[in-house]
Amino acid sequence: xxxxxxxxGLLVTVVVTSEGWSNVRETFFSPTDFADAFPAxxxxxxLDVKLFVIVEIAVLVLGLAVALARLSRTPALFPLRLxxxxxxxxxxxxPTILVVYLIGFGIPALMLSGLPTDPVVLGGIALTLAYSAxxxxxxxxxxxxxxxxxxxxxxxxxxxxxxxxxxxxxPQAVRRVAPPLLNDFxxxxxxxxxxxxxxxxxxxxxxxxxxxxxxxxxxxVAAALLYLCVTVPLARLLDRWERSRRR
Amino acid sequence: MSAVxxxxxxxxxxxxxTVLRGVDLEVAEHAAVALIxxxxxxxxxxxxxxxxxEEIDDGDVLLDGEVVTDPSVEPVAVxxxxxxxxxxxxxxxxxxxxxxxxxxxxxxxGANRAETEAHARELLVRFGLEGREDEHPDRLSGGQQQRxxxxxxxxxxxxxxxLDEVTSALDPELVGEVLEAIRELKAEGxxxxxxxxxxxxxxxxxDEVCFLHDGLIVERGEPDRIFxxxxxxxxxxxxxxxxxxxxx
Numbered sequence: 001x002x003x004x005x006x007x008x009g010l011l012v013t014v015v016v017t018s019e020g021w022s023n024v025r026e027t028f029f030s031p032t033d034f035a036d037a038f039p040a041x042x043x044x045x046x047l048d049v050k051l052f053v054i055v056e057i058a059v060l061v062l063g064l065a066v067a068l069a070r071l072s073r074t075p076a077l078f079p080l081r082l083x084x085x086x087x088x089x090x091x092x093x094x095p096t097i098l099v100v101y102l103i104g105f106g107i108p109a110l111m112l113s114g115l116p117t118d119p120v121v122l123g124g125i126a127l128t129l130a131y132s133a134x135x136x137x138x139x140x141x142x143x144x145x146x147x148x149x150x151x152x153x154x155x156x157x158x159x160x161x162x163x164x165x166x167x168x169x170x171p172q173a174v175r176r177v178a179p180p181l182l183n184d185f186x187x188x189x190x191x192x193x194x195x196x197x198x199x200x201x202x203x204x205x206x207x208x209x210x211x212x213x214x215x216x217x218x219x220x221v222a223a224a225l226l227y228l229c230v231t232v233p234l235a236r237l238l239d240r241w242e243r244s245r246r247r
Numbered sequence: 248m249s250a251v252x253x254x255x256x257x258x259x260x261x262x263x264x265t266v267l268r269g270v271d272l273e274v275a276e277h278a279a280v281a282l283i284x285x286x287x288x289x290x291x292x293x294x295x296x297x298x299x300x301e302e303i304d305d306g307d308v309l310l311d312g313e314v315v316t317d318p319s320v321e322p323v324a325v326x327x328x329x330x331x332x333x334x335x336x337x338x339x340x341x342x343x344x345x346x347x348x349x350x351x352x353x354x355x356x357g358a359n360r361a362e363t364e365a366h367a368r369e370l371l372v373r374f375g376l377e378g379r380e381d382e383h384p385d386r387l388s389g390g391q392q393q394r395x396x397x398x399x400x401x402x403x404x405x406x407x408x409x410l411d412e413v414t415s416a417l418d419p420e421l422v423g424e425v426l427e428a429i430r431e432l433k434a435e436g437x438x439x440x441x442x443x444x445x446x447x448x449x450x451x452x453x454d455e456v457c458f459l460h461d462g463l464i465v466e467r468g469e470p471d472r473i474f475x476x477x478x479x480x481x482x483x484x485x486x487x488x489x490x491x492x493x494x495x
Contacts, residue, residue, distance in 0.1 A: 152300050153337035157351035158327030158403050167354050171341050 028217045037210040037219035044206035045226045048192045051124055051202070052230075055192070056185055058128045063135030068165075070140055084136070091133035097194050100126040104198040123195030131188050138180045142173035182238045186231050193227070203227070249312065251276050251407050251438045252297065257306035258462075259289075259296055266292045268462035269306065274407060277436040281443055281453035281470070285485060288459045290442035291334070294409045297440070298331045311406060327356065330400030334412040336392045338384040344371060344395045345380040348402045356403070363402070370398035374428050390421030394428055407438040414445055426452075446495050450474050458482045 015021060069077070069084035091099065103126035108117045116122055146169050154164035174181075196205035203223045210219035250273040259267040266289045274280045282290050295301045297308050299315065299322040308316045315325040339347050348367035352358040371380055374394040384392050393413055400408060410429065414422045426448050432439065433452050443449050449456055450470040457467040458481070466479040474495070477483050489495040 147337075149333060149335055149337040150339065152295075153331075153333060153339070154351075155300060155323075156298055156326055156329075156331040156333075157355070157399060158323060159351055159355040160323050163355050167350060168339050172339075175341065 027215075028221055030216060030218045033214065033216045033218035034222055036214075037207065038222050040210060041203050041207050041219055041222045041226065044201050045203035045223070047120070047200060047202040048189075048227075049230070051120065051127075051195065052185075052189050052192045055124050055127045055131070056188060058124075059131040059135050059184075059188070062128060062132040064139055066132055066136030067139035067143060070136070071143055088133045088136055091130050092137070094130075096127070096130045096191055097197070099130045100194045100197060102126075103129070104195075119198035120195065120200045123198050123200065127188065127191060127195070131184060131191075134184050135181065138177050138184065139173065141180075142177035143169060145176055146172045179238055179242050182234060182241070186234050186238070189231050189234070190227050193223075249276065250274060250309070251311060252440060253307075253309040253312075254293070254297065255307045255309070257293070257296055257308065258304045259292055259301060260304055266462055267296065267303075270459070270462070270464055272440075272457060272464060274438055274440050275454075276438055278454045279433050279437075279439040279441060279452055281441045281449035281456045282459055283443065283446065283449055283456060283485075284459035289462045290459055291411050293459070294331065294411045294440065294442055298329050298409055299325055300331075323355075327351075327403050328406050330403065330405035330408045332393070332396050332400050332408065332410045332413045334415050336384070336389070336396045336416070338392055338396055338399070340384050343381045343383055344376060344387065344398075347384070347395055348399045351399075352402055367398070367402055370401055371395065373431075374398050375424070388421060389417045390424045393417065393425045397425075397428055397432075407440065408432065410439060410441045410443070412442050412444060414443070444494070446474065446489060458485065460485070 066084050066087060069080045070088070072081055100123055104119060104122045107115050107122055116125070150168050150172065151164055154168040155161070159167065193202065193204040196202055196208070199205070201209075203226055204220075207219040207223035211217050252272070252274040254270055254272040256269045256271060257267050258265070258269050270289070270293055272280070272293075282293065284290055292301065296303045299308075303316055306316070307314050310325060310328060314320070315322075339350065342350060345364065345367055348370055349360075349363045352363040352366075353360050368380060371377065374397060376391060376394060376398070379387060379391060384395065387395065397408075397413075413429070414425050417425060422445070426445065429439070429441070429448075430452055441449070441453065453470050455467060456470045456473040457464045458473065458477075458479070459465075460481045466473065466477060466482045473482065474486065477486055486495060
């Protein structure tokens with residue numbers, strides 16, 4: 001504890017006694033700029049909140065579909081297995097920001113009628129695809145960790161494959177992978193900011209505009225605080241959950 | 248007396264490894280047939296094949312005279328008519344004892360929930376689990392878990408029970424309570440095929456003993472005859488080894 005205080009104290013001292021500190025304080029931590037920019041940034045942040053809630057739900061569903069496709073055994077479903085394997089490889093292998101770019105600018109460029117053109121929707125789709133690849137693998141690990149005897153027992157009592165999955169295998173699998181799932185969601189909550197490159201006025205984008213119009217960075221700090229407001233509680237929740245599971 | 252279960256020339260291989268080489272077996276109504284043999288002789292595989300948990304390569308399995316291994320037969324419906332109890336219990340750890348027993352009738356077969364739960368409670372009480380209905384499996388002893396598994400297998404009111412070395416994973420002091428449960432089932436006339444390493448129990452409870460060796464039933468007969476005067480050299484060797492190990 002004392003060593004932590006000492007190290008932190010030293011760091012703070014180094015920062016605040018640095019030559020540029022007064023400048024940094026003015027551009028990054030100005031209370032008046034903060035108060036000026038905060039309402040607009042908060043306004044933009046609601047778009048982030050809406051977006052990640054919807055994307056999280058979509059990811060939970062699509063990720064499960066990807067995992068089940070990869071784990072299917074029937075020979076007839078081989079194309080589906082191959083497709084889901086490629087999906088996971090490609091979307092995990094490409095930086096998320098590139099996925100947002102390619103979907104966000106690529107789909108409208110096709111000029112096909114019926115396809116969405118709203119950048120928020122396109123950004124949401126891009127994030128859903130990218131995160132479903134990760135979450136699909138998390139689900140898959142969970143399902144594979146359930147002992148095969150559980151499936152045997154479920155079939156032996158007369159459940160169908162689908163019922164065995166729904167009532168026996170999945171409940172156990174999801175419980176086991178809840179921590180990594182939540183972890184991916186913390187990461188998604190901040191990656192929502194990537195949608196800003198397509199133009200929608202979400203928190204980071206609003207903060208950027210405010211910042212460049214006044215030549216100050218304080219609005220970005222305001223945005224950072226807002227992201228922390230949603231990611232930190234989720235992280236604590238995750239910690240508590242893991243502690244209670246260990247008991 | 249007609250056979251509830253009839254197995255005709257069943258073969259099963261996993262890749263290069265042949266596990267069953269043409270097994271013939273009948274279990275008559277109300278009869279208990281004990282399946283004995285060394286580990287790896289194919290006992291578990293045979294039971295799994297009968298319950299359609301494994302696909303057989305050749306031969307037929309008949310349940311009440313119907314060929315259930317025919318591709319046109321829906322395996323789910325067949326498994327409901329058979330009960331299976333596993334060596335490692337395989338209880339559903341996320342469900343309570345009562346939910347374990349009631350899951351299949353309620354979720355799978357759309358049975359009335361209240362009726363099913365009443366039946367499930369009755370089964371649990373019958374196997375000495377009164378008061379433990381709402382415990383999860385990890386709070387029960389091995390013997391209690393296996394008795395829950397027996398109740399679960401009976402919840403679908405099966406025609407026959409398949410017991411796969413149900414006492415092999417138990418601490419020695421817990422074996423007795425599970426054997427007692429099976430003894431009761433036998434007394435009530437349950438049709439059973441019992442793979443077991445408990446020779447004295449096989450001798451006591453079985454109407455017929457089948458000795459499985461290397462994927463074939465090499466000898467079968469009355470328990471007393473098999474255990475005192477086995478005719479086949481493989482059976483003699485197996486029993487001699489058990490005797491030397493103090494297991495007979």
